[in-house]
Amino acid sequence: MKNPFRFFEHEQILAYKAAHPALWENVKPIRKAFVFFWRPWLKIWRASGAGKLWAKVRFKAGRKLAERNLAASLALDAAEIQRQRETMFPEEHRFSILVPLYNTPLQFLKEMILSVQEQTYPGWELCLADGSDDAHPEVGEFCLACSREDSRIVYRKLTENRGISENTNACIDMATGDYLSLFDHDDLLHPAALYEVMKSICEQQADFVYTDEMVFRSPDRTKIIATHFKPDFAYDNLMSNNYICHLSTFSRKLLEKAGPFRKECDGSQDHDIILRLTGCAEKIVHIPKILYYWRSHESSTASDIGTKTYAIEAGQRAVRDFLREKEKIDATVTSTDVYPTMYHVNRPVRGEPSVEVIIYAAGTADNEDVLRSGAEALRKMTAYHNLTVSVVGKTDETTLPQRLNEAVRSSKADYLVFLHGEVSVQNEKWLQEMLMLAQEERIGAVGGKVQFSDGTVRHAGLITGLGSRRTVGRSHFRVDANSAGYFGQLAIVEDVSAVSAEFMMVSRQKLDEADGLDEQYLETLFDADMCLKLAQKGLVSVYTPFALAQGGSIRQQYVDYGRETEHYLKDAARFRGKWADVLQRTDPYYNPNLSLDYADYRIRSMKKKRENGRRKK
Known part of the structure; x- marks a missing residue:
């Protein structure tokens, strides 16, 4: 079958550009739209033919429909919100939500705090340790205003920005809860996040809990980029990649065993501490529900790891150190070809068995x-x-x-x-x-x-x-x-x-x-x-x-x-x-x-x- 996209061949494009430079410039928006929307499909057509192209179109359309339905299904109606708020649990636990701040965009900050205040489980405190520079006084001003209106919001201005790990440790020093949750300063929680975590703790005596999550394109949380539906705890997956990530909640007693955040792992500090926490946890529970919204924007890790290249070596160090401590082996940890923070862990072979x-x-x-x-x-x-x-x-x-x-x-x-x-x-x-x-x-x-x-x-x-x-x-x-x-x-x-x-x-x-x-x-x-x-x-x-x-x-x-x-x-x-x-x-x-x-x-x-x-x- 003749390729209907033949007129897009490279040599013909160059010839047209040379012959009609003014018109070429005038159709720039159309060209950009082609590159963004059509070129990927053209590559599939050329590589695999019409059948594969049609299958890909159907798959993409089906995924978008499923994501729209999923986004709609995540909303809680008034009756469910009331039911969760009135639920009496057999145990009492207080969650300290740890959020280190650094030059947080004000709109992101407002949305983040609001998502915590909308939790159907009321037993929480929000610990905000602010390492923002002098050019961003609005961060502290807004947090102080919030803390005056809601005593569960605890704010502290740090004397200096000591990096993500030390700033998170400052949040831990502020915390009074018996369970702690890790939360990024530009992300959002589902209204039932703490309720579902509390339910898992009471029903299964969990000391480490994690949930599924969704990456959305800021500022609209219904614009889904990816949905990460995770497996239950998988040791080898975690050695290769921090698949657990958000939302992670753990007991204070477990943290005391594992130790605080380590500055040398800045950039992959979550991977490092999750390795150490799960390494000594007694009961790890995975909640297969999307309870965390990871915001993708210009400088976020969810958008491009290239904006935080230091995270790569930090993650490799975290895995090496954990295996040296936990398994008493010296493993070689390198990045895979597909993604720099997905690792190939090379363990030493013992002897030469038959x-x-x-x-x-x-x-x-x-x-x-x-x-x-x-x-x-x-x-x-x-x-x-x-x-x-x-x-x-x-x-x-x-x-x-x-x-x-x-x-x-x-x-x-x-x-x-x-x-x-x-x-x-x-x-x-x-x-x-x-x-x-x-x-x-x-x-x-x-x-x-x-x-x-x-x-x-x-x-x-x-x-x-x-x-x-x-x-x-x-x-x-x-x-x-x-x-x-x-x-x-x-x-x-x-x-x-x-x-x-x-x-x-x-x-x-x-x-x-x-x-x-x-x-x-x-x-x-x-x-x-x-x-x-x-x-x-x-x-x-x-x-x-x-x-x-x-x-x-x-x-x-x-x-x-x-x-x-x-x-x-x-x-x-x-x-x-x-x-x-x-x-x-x-x-x-x-x-x-x-x-x-x-x-x-x-x-x-x-x-x-x-x-x-x-x-x-």
Whole structure:
């Protein structure tokens, strides 16, 4: 099909500009509109064709509609506001909201304070430590006026600006509450924020609570830039990125254990203190509701990390220091390519344990000569010496988990890697990247990133309850593998409920403790089943994008978690019966506000949320 955008080719544009300079200047607004609105779509058209372009248009339109519906659903009606205000909790707690001020724009300051005063839970105090310079006296004047009208607002003018960490410590010195909340001077709270936090504290005895959040384009909070629906507490995610961020609330006793803010971590001070607080917390609770509005404006971190480049090194330092203190290891922490404050944590591998890669036939990969050729290529690619490679062919007499269990029983290796015969590893250090995680006592299985030959995601972790059959679905399935994914999740090491046996490492000891692979499965879901058995023993599965494999196409796969094949339907029935209690709850590393029908982390529609209300958090 002829490209209808052909007249926008670069050479023709330059020729037109040279021939008609005056007209070119007169249409400048139109040109700017084209660059902003149309050029991204043109790139998609040229790269992928009309089908991908139409899919992208539908996705964008659907997301905007979902965001508008979401913004409307966040409003509380008068009856709900009254109900929350009249709620009597079994415990009494006072929240000290910590806000260090520095040259805060007056309009932002007014809106921030008003959002606190509108809280339906009244037991709070607002601690304002002002480090503004002499050119901004209006900050102190307005705060003093507010404090005279509302005694819950406590204001102190600092003698000097000592930086964000020391200024926040000054807020802590002012605080009298037994719980403290971190709040930026230009952001907003949802009216029910403290009510929901208080509810979690009373019901679950939480000493650390965090919520979901939304980034909006100032000054209109209904202009949504992004909605961050977070997983429940995920240790490895937090090592890679401060996904917790806002709103964070913690007990004073917990702060006394963790220690105050550290000046050397200015710029990533929240990441630093959240690492230390969660590192000694007894009960961490995630509230899957948007209760915090993060304002994006010209100089905010939400707008552009480039405006606060010092945050990058501070964040790396925070993670290094935490791992040195908590795990007694010296890790190397570097920024990923996708975003400078999303980190690649390189842990030291302990010793050189033996590893066996079991390349197995499944689907179209049933030629043992092809498998042995792949085994030789793997040996050449892999930069690790204590390695053996074996192949497992396909037979009609045995199921896939039976064949893999037999290979495991024949192995004497300390660690095992299952590798689908269709895929091949793509980076030399893939084994070290998986091994340094698999060696951790708290980690069960480790899954790498697998992409199809067309560059889209084949595997990047598994989500329980996702897909038409509500069994297990693939995270970011068919999304561009080079993209960051939802809030960078494709580009960082993260905790997941399960990983695929198409590219998985697990220690022999842990696999034996889980009684191996369930041989009652035919071809699918045995890997997710094994990961859930490990989870019952307190072990988490982990996805790493730094172990990369590629191969196959969507059309070549004769079994897919979402396709209705005979084997899959039988395996799915067994899985649902065995893990019914797990499937009744939202995957802890997903979020109940996200769709269970799509793998691209789109917002669940309001209608779907009502229909699926029976699914428990």
